[in-house]
Amino acid sequence: MATKFGLAGRLAAWGERSQITPLLALFGLLLGVMAAFITPREEEPQIDVTMADVMVAFPGARADQVEQQLATPLEQHFSRMQGIEHIYSVSQAGQALVTVQFEVGVARDKALLELFDSLASWQQGHPQTSQPLVKARGIDDVPILGLTLTSSDLDLKSVADTLRAPLQNVSGVRDIAIIGAEPEQLSVTLDTTALAQVGLDISQVAQALTRQNVSTQAGYRLAQGEQIAVQAGGFIASAQELRELIVAVVDGRPVRLEQVATVSSGANRPSRYVWSRTKGAQAEPAVTMTVTKKAGENAVDVAAAVLQRLADLEQQWLPPELEVAVTRNYGQTADDKASKLIQKLIFATISVVALVLFALGKREAVVVGSAVVLTLATTLFASWAWGFTLNRVSLFALIFSIGILVDDAIVVVENIHRHLALGKSLKEAIPPAVDEVGGPTILATFTVIAALLPMAFVSGLMGPYMSPIPINASLGMLLSLIIALTVTPWLARHILSDHSASKADSQPTPDAEPKAGRLQRLFSALMRPLLESRKRRYFMGAGLIVLIVAMLGLAAVQAVVMKMLPFDDKSEIKLVLDMPEGSSLEQTNGLLLQLAEKLDEVPEVTATQIYAGTASPIGFNGLVRQYYLRRQAHQGDIQVSLAAKGERDRASHEVALAIRPLLAPLVEAAGARLKVVEVPPGPPVMAPIVAEVYGPSAIAREQAAEQVQRELAATAGVVDVDTTLVAQRGPDETAEEVWQINTARATQLGVQPEQALLTLQTALSGLPVTYVAALDQLQPVPVKLYLPANWQGQVRQLEALTVTSNSGASVPLSALLEPVPVPLQQPRYHKDLRPVVYVTADMAGELDSPLYGLFAAAGAIDLPQSYITQPPEWDQAALKWDGEWQITYETFRDMGLAYAVGLLLIYLLVVGHFGSYGTPLVIMAPIPLTLIGIMPGHALLGAQFTATSMIGMIALAGIIVRNSILLVDFVRLSVAAGKPINDAVIEAAAVRTQPIVLTAIAAMMGAFFILDDPIFNGLAVSLIFGIAVSTVLTLLVIPLLYASLLKRQQAKVNAL
Template identity: 25%
Template structure:
């Protein structure tokens, strides 16, 4: 902040916990302050503390889980009532508890991937429990005892929910084999989902039936609690809350008060709301749904319905083609900090670099003056210690400088987009200082992926390669591609050097060899060990070297005398300048090889507000027009290569997942037609994805949207499996009731009745599973942040929308929400239609075959 400081960079070791490391560092500082090891008037400021960001992200994810649980349990309460909602909702904490035990056993840590995996699984954890409890209720309504209802109901739908869980897992299992740094980054997500969903299956098939057989109530047994009983409960809770406040346990006291408020609200109107929802709204929904189903199954309407949905698929793709956002590899984040790098010409001393950085700092202050309240700190570093976010500074670099601008947390920015500040800085700093390379780099959200623009040029002839790189750099820079910050190369071609040429004729006359001359110069510059000094058990080398004040002076270096003996044995001394001459020159700093080919990389950042894919597309078009010499090649790598590899991998994963799901369905139904019906719904679920992205003009984020579509494939089959399986069950019972063999076919009217009855019976669980999954993801999608810990402790929830979590996880969340919302309608309407249509075709085929 424009004051001279001593900067100390603290970097944690690999595989160590960042938060624990920072806490220990803070404890050391506090102890030093208390023990007066640090002077009282010494001001210590922590800048760019990454633990704050990690704490914030983890806290927001934890709060998203809490919000998701609240939303899910609220929906369960409306659909199932309080007692049943608690039975089903019990699957959430129990499944998470089992998941944490298994994750701990395999050595996984709680990180943002694990937490988001739990957020994504949140709504799905209750899916199996919903089906089980709802089916137990149906059996109780048919007159079975609680024990028998739990037993028969669970047995009836055990195989369908096992199959539906396996199909969901089949979508995530291929993600475990993701290689490379991106696979290391993302692997905890499928691992967490697989473990938590497997745990929810165990809870649904084992724990939920046990609880239901003991505590569930029959229809009509549930009634409004008496006010007298409620008042006693409220009095006890009020006393408990008061005790907590008196003992200083504020959080628990507030929690008890909130529970008491819910008890009072339940007595006042929530009970009536739930009763109206279950007694009026759901029967109305079932009646309306039956009318719609009857209409779509009438005559040729089933054919027209299928044709309309297929047409809608093509329309959604065309709509997305006409109105779509940008294609991004990773979500575009709002900067938490910006690094402004400046590199002066090689040879610039620290003083001139510092003077330039002072002027650059003044310019940055001038540009950002109106936004100073949202800037936490400025830190300027000159020379040693200049390095990027994932870079370690090595050696002394007096020609380099860096200004780090750190912003306040997202919730304190009052809606300000820090990317707009980066856009303000770009035109004010880039191409304004001749001879100085300026870069503006913001923090990364994911793993390092290389530069946004990375062009590798390779060939065997290195001098020609250097010239080719210079020509390509001039060619592309001359085209002034919008969004390109400035092309740079990964080797310095202007390293200054002093070339000393030996006059071999003069050296020969004196009887000197080239090795003697070179050895004298080397000894003067780097020194030579001539002996050792021993002190006790320790040895120290004795090095002869030219004095420091003379090593930097060319005259002193070249006037140094070479001592040698002539052919006659006489001792002679000849100045180095007598047998040499020197000249100034430049050279490159390194030679890089890739697969035995010499390679030079040309790279650039992208100016904030521009799309990396669009810029690279323009550069690729320009390179196709550039006449490449024979024997030389170019390739776009870096972030573009990582994006291409990720896209190819996700496409393979999608195909493998669909194949695995199909195999499971074929084994379940012993049929190809029914799996085909279900898989068609998976394909048609993309209508919701593309339609939603186009309607809101959202970016297509290759990584997050791709994983979202894969996740969607595993989720959407669940309801279709349960619906088709129950339709088969009703058809089998009808055949038995009519005295038909299992190989006989039901008439169309009887089949239609079975389809309608299955749809009506499964309407509630289908809606519930879809709504709970959507609501579980909604807080993350919209970025709703409520600090429940602060709410309980300080009565301040710090509510705000947006943030880094919403930017990072929003694309995946919206993909699942869009796709699942549309697929729910497909499951309830199109699946019965396709089932009925396939039965009509089967009867027609058999009749035609019998006639022949």
């Protein structure tokens, strides 16, 4: 009579015999190879987060007016939209900036469509406001490539403009931006003496230039029955034409512009400086070109294609004196990271196969190795089909999964190996062996998936960042199960030989399982005293509970430091400088050059790029922190390039810690503030420590913010303390002036108020009047009127400027305008419709985790405090802690919920399989035992307990449960066959030790290959130490607990 198999046995029998099995395996392998070539490579996962900056001008309004009349109504209008995560705004004199951040996962096109619809409806009710400028921001706005051009002889802007078109033409390139070049313009510097001689004022010159630079399509005229288009007027086409324009006629003689002004190309005064400096050399003027890629394009391919195009251009026509340095190449770093991780994946696979070779034999190793390669190939294809790229997280998911992906194949092959050792033929051994472990293997696979998959639903930025781990691992587990039940039997039938596992002849040996016999004696000696004594079992249980509590205490005494994510080792660091408000561009530039020179003392620094009055190329961090808005004269950046990882002893984080005290004396002497900004290891935040200070009035908020700032600065280890309050320069210094116009006096004198205002603007910052439509320029060139630079700051000279009245008389500004000093108005910040002041800081102490600095400062601050939501207090100052704390709380909260859901799913699966409510509790009992390994492991290696540590801990729940299932299922079948309970549990421990230990070592070996990664180090530590300790304890605890449960059930049955 034929044996009746379950699902696993039937699949194994089909797979073993079917001729289509090897074809399906080959097809899966080819799909994996294809996926390896076509999957885009990136360094970090793409996070679909959309932000939009809405900038609205309100000329002449002070900050409080802008806040009340523009920013607040606009925020309230935007808040009606769906899918909004946060709304931020900042109101300054003359303009408002409202930033709308959509929830993670909201499609960019949908988000922007809704935003533009909302903005259009708002404009209908506010026609008096200027046209808003909307700038959508997303991950694709982060440049993948930075090219810094230097030359002592060339016009770098012209070279960059010339390079833009051929580089933009490269497939996959989204945009080319040029940083550092002054905007193309023609500066008209007026000669006040010459103007006075001919009786002209500034407004008359501006009107003359504007009115003469006009052209229009006048219409058509008929000529001999045909229509001829008529264009009237014409645009100024060159600087020479501009010079020759007639601006007035005096005494019948024309006055040309060149007689009363000097026309020059470029800005009258520089608005930014960019320098490039190699270690030990002088800084050279530079221009940086940045390249962004289109969504979905392979960063590696796009960067390589751009650099190849640049190399071709260098050979063809680029001048030899031009030097081009690649100061950013995220394509190369992504390729290097992916290649390194793929190598680790190969080594991890080889190590697992070597483990099977050592434990079971070479033929078994070939079977397991083939199954693992096929599983990885199909998982890679599934990952591509899901939409993931090849990045550090998705590849780490495969490496970390290698140990659990191989479990199904190892369990199946090991059981076939055991059956062969009993003297069975391959035909007799394979289906029953697979069927015997098939049920628990299927269940164990789904328990691992149940533990991992809920992590895919973590909210916030961290969710999509880490989602490749649970999704790829779950896909891999499902595919490995299918392969283990179908392809592995076919491989075993064709590769293994009869009785090969026993390494003897065709007759089984008298002692077919000597190893199992030795293990049975060992477990009998260990377990019988515990099985026969309830007191000993209770004592052992109490000892384990005490151990678990003690291990949790390691975090309480800071032997294990809690942190969101540790810093990665990168090749770049950014220094962000803020000089005192009102500092000149030259002062900012001078300090930046001093700082760059001082960095020569850091051995790891190879080069710097200095940006004064403009922002350096942004990363994802700069995108979230809006560094691209840093364009004021008192702001600057230094992009620090470090030596390659193999050429330096210190990691980038250690270098960053060393830079701060080195530069502090120079920064403090200038009264400036410097932040050392590292590339974040995960989703970025505004700052590691952020205090949002709320209050009923601006004064209350400012006073509370100053208190928070003082307490943070006094907290050990807290550095880079800053605030959004603008620092006053001194009690005797004027921060702002309002030049008030006497409109009644202006009317009496026959002067339009606008004339006076335009004259003052020309003197102080320049007056845009028209443009030149030169054919050799891609865009029209603006024309701007200036007065000589020495007029700035000279109140008496400014007051002596004249405007012409309706009667032709010259009227000095002093008769119309009066400068009145006014108190400085701070920028007005809002978050989610509430006024706020931000205080930011970083942590660089011994603990190196912002959470400890935050909680230390929080205890010293005498204000109502909230940690999760905005404070409920509206009638007094209060603060909410944000920054890394917020993302840590949200991530660990969601991971904790995912852990709980995973445990519930595991419980339901096990109840469904065993038909018992008590058995699942026994099977899940070892889960807490993982802490006995995890926490000491972190303390021993000095590793921080991070989000990836938590991922490892969650994965362990599924891994350990599968071991329990193998043990319990064996005991259940043995007891059903009539074996005594004590003998059955001892035999189960002995027989199942080899597959359990093999799968445990395989998982640990996979984790060893990610132990050296700064970010995923915590995951590796959790897996290695958690598996090592819990596996040993599981082999003892599960049999004992299950034996107690069976005896209790048996006693209840006997009592009936």
